[in-house]
Amino acid sequence: MAPSLDFSKWGWVKLSSNSTSNSRKGNPVVVTMENPNYSVLEIDGPDSAFQPVEKDRGKNAKQFTWVLLLKAHKAVGCLTWFGNSLCSLLSSLKKRLIFCSIENDSDDKSMKAKLLFRVIVGFLFMALAFLSFELVAHFKGLNLNYFNHNHSNFHVPQTWEIKGMFHEAYVKWLEFRVDYIAPLIQSLSNFCILLFLIQSVDRMVLCLGCFWIKFKKIKPMIVDGDGEDDLEGSNYGYPMVLVQIPMCNEKEVYEQSISAVCQLDWPKDRLLVQVLDDSDDEGIQWLIKGEVSKWNQRGVNIIYRHRKFRTGYKAGNLKSAMNCDYVKDYEFVAIFDADFQPCPDFLKQTVPHFKGNPELALVQARWTFVNKDENLLTRLQNINLCFHFEVEQQVNGIFLNFFGFNGTAGVWRIKALEESGGWLERTTVEDMDIAVRAHLDGWKFIFLNDVKVLCELPESYEAYKKQQHRWHSGPMQLFRLCLPAIINSKIAFWKKTNLIFLFFLLRKLILPFYSFTLFCIILPLTMFVPEAELPIWVICYIPVFMSFLNILPAPKSFPFIVPYLLFENTMSVTKFNAMVSGLFQLGSSYEWIVTKKSGRSSEPDLLAAEERDSKAMSLQLHRGTSDSGLSELNKIKELQETIPAKKMNKIYKKELALAFLLLTAAIRSLLSAQGVHFYYLLFQGVSFLLVGLDLIGEQMN
Numbered sequence: 001m002a003p004s005l006d007f008s009k010w011g012w013v014k015l016s017s018n019s020t021s022n023s024r025k026g027n028p029v030v031v032t033m034e035n036p037n038y039s040v041l042e043i044d045g046p047d048s049a050f051q052p053v054e055k056d057r058g059k060n061a062k063q064f065t066w067v068l069l070l071k072a073h074k075a076v077g078c079l080t081w082f083g084n085s086l087c088s089l090l091s092s093l094k095k096r097l098i099f100c101s102i103e104n105d106s107d108d109k110s111m112k113a114k115l116l117f118r119v120i121v122g123f124l125f126m127a128l129a130f131l132s133f134e135l136v137a138h139f140k141g142l143n144l145n146y147f148n149h150n151h152s153n154f155h156v157p158q159t160w161e162i163k164g165m166f167h168e169a170y171v172k173w174l175e176f177r178v179d180y181i182a183p184l185i186q187s188l189s190n191f192c193i194l195l196f197l198i199q200s201v202d203r204m205v206l207c208l209g210c211f212w213i214k215f216k217k218i219k220p221m222i223v224d225g226d227g228e229d230d231l232e233g234s235n236y237g238y239p240m241v242l243v244q245i246p247m248c249n250e251k252e253v254y255e256q257s258i259s260a261v262c263q264l265d266w267p268k269d270r271l272l273v274q275v276l277d278d279s280d281d282e283g284i285q286w287l288i289k290g291e292v293s294k295w296n297q298r299g300v301n302i303i304y305r306h307r308k309f310r311t312g313y314k315a316g317n318l319k320s321a322m323n324c325d326y327v328k329d330y331e332f333v334a335i336f337d338a339d340f341q342p343c344p345d346f347l348k349q350t351v352p353h354f355k356g357n358p359e360l361a362l363v364q365a366r367w368t369f370v371n372k373d374e375n376l377l378t379r380l381q382n383i384n385l386c387f388h389f390e391v392e393q394q395v396n397g398i399f400l401n402f403f404g405f406n407g408t409a410g411v412w413r414i415k416a417l418e419e420s421g422g423w424l425e426r427t428t429v430e431d432m433d434i435a436v437r438a439h440l441d442g443w444k445f446i447f448l449n450d451v452k453v454l455c456e457l458p459e460s461y462e463a464y465k466k467q468q469h470r471w472h473s474g475p476m477q478l479f480r481l482c483l484p485a486i487i488n489s490k491i492a493f494w495k496k497t498n499l500i501f502l503f504f505l506l507r508k509l510i511l512p513f514y515s516f517t518l519f520c521i522i523l524p525l526t527m528f529v530p531e532a533e534l535p536i537w538v539i540c541y542i543p544v545f546m547s548f549l550n551i552l553p554a555p556k557s558f559p560f561i562v563p564y565l566l567f568e569n570t571m572s573v574t575k576f577n578a579m580v581s582g583l584f585q586l587g588s589s590y591e592w593i594v595t596k597k598s599g600r601s602s603e604p605d606l607l608a609a610e611e612r613d614s615k616a617m618s619l620q621l622h623r624g625t626s627d628s629g630l631s632e633l634n635k636i637k638e639l640q641e642t643i644p645a646k647k648m649n650k651i652y653k654k655e656l657a658l659a660f661l662l663l664t665a666a667i668r669s670l671l672s673a674q675g676v677h678f679y680y681l682l683f684q685g686v687s688f689l690l691v692g693l694d695l696i697g698e699q700m701n
Helices: 061-099 110-138 162-217 254-262 284-295 313-322 327-331 346-355 378-397 414-417 430-440 461-488 495-528 537-553 554-581 605-625 627-640 653-671 674-693
Strands: 243-247 271-277 302-306 332-335 361-368 410-412 445-457
Touching: 061 674, 110 162, 110 495, 110 554, 110 653, 162 378, 162 495, 162 537, 243 254, 243 313, 243 554, 254 313, 254 327, 271 284, 284 302, 284 461, 313 430, 332 346, 332 414, 346 361, 346 410, 346 445, 361 378, 361 414, 361 430, 378 445, 378 461, 378 537, 378 554, 410 414, 414 430, 430 445, 430 461, 430 495, 461 495, 461 554, 495 554, 495 653, 537 554, 537 674, 554 653, 554 674, 653 674
Parallel strands: 243 271, 243 332, 271 302, 361 445
Antiparallel strands: 332 410, 361 410
């Protein structure tokens, strides 16, 4: 008897010649089969073809073949994508090795500073040896997952029959691994997890403090008046303000910074601008002199200063400027780095906070960035700095009246600077140094989250890496120097505790230490020593939650939460290296490298600058009566027509070594079928590879 076929499930109900007509009905069709041994096999899914069928039912060979072909096509597509990605990375690596130079950072010049790279390479070779040993053992019939993860029962079975020298060596290795290596790694990982939890609690407390400030709408208030109206009152007037612009070879940004400062809304007879130029390039000096001369002709009280000997870097530059005799006539000093562009009402928003508050030493404004959406690197930096300003500095300013001075976009009371010892040249973080000393003398700080100053973020990884090295090496130098003064100071005990354990140890030393040790060293090693493992909540849940908290001040950056998490772990090697070099005075930890700028401006700034340039050029041509003025103008024109240098990518050795270490551990994790560990190691290894090949951020001259 022929089998009954019901095609209603397939949607083939209308069998008439005119399928669009519902009124016509086709005649019933009877299908007969001469061979009753075959039947139609209904496939509900891709895997249903492989389900066991009854023995008396036949198989549809054509459908079975199609299912196999679909699965094979899907597998080939995945392999092709993976192969193309791998070939692209290998091609990029080949090009970097052939055409580009190996990065020799300032922190890699001495033999001691190369120790971290050698340690990473040692771990890499050790991981490769472990992986090779485990693979040979696997092919010889030994199970990669022989030991379970019950750490209370570490032993090698005595009933295992020893077959050959390799089996004996493998058993000895397992015994040594269980007895000596696993406890050591587990102890170190537990210690790092404890530090991780303490740092996470500190960050959560800061976030709760920020939420409380937002909820209660707490902000620093001006005593006895509010802003401009109070300034114009007869009982106060405008105090004398000195504005300093320290710079060094800032060819890209000198013009816009000088222009912004010279347009500050403040009486001209109560304001003096100092352009503190440490440039060693004579051409750049001519350009800056020309810009200063232009604004001086417009009636701005502006002075150009250049030191013959650049000692002490920025601290020495500021110290030299403060030693001028005319500084004693000024009450406050505002400092702006060369790429900062304050709004015209900046002084009217900051200086009034000093009135009626004699204990106030510093008013710090927030940074905002003109190029935060330029590339992935600037977006990730914006996340970090938004959290730093809106959470860390705002909370510490409201509840503790203390935070680290940012070195720019702030107004100091000159009396507080002098009584705290002035600018010192002993570290590369002179801003943090003066802030700590002023805090120990009892001065208070205010952070204004609503007052924003436009500036620029580093757009290349090379510039960002050198900036971060200085920012994490300097605090450790300062901690060594300030620790006795903090202990012997007369401030309250809880303030000493905050300075030592929170400000320095937890946020400057512990954070880079556990980030690098836990996620870049211990986690890969646990793949080869399965008896010591990291819980999933340490690898996944808490880091994602903390990254979510970090990204809250910049909600538009939420789609970048995963790249942010991976990139922060990638930067841990630079921060850890800088922390160690600063703490133990290794390498060139005292060397100051100016962060490269691209000179980006907002669209209104560009239009205004073009208009100012055209007017200034016409004025200079009309005023050019002396030969010296004309020769200076010709020199400026010649220098502005320089040809840009060729762009170059670099190879970063430590990042590449860590990339191969993590990818090797990912292969071992894949063999052990550890899902979360494998994905984390894979993506983190790829992020290290991209950074090591200098494929993140826009490259600069």
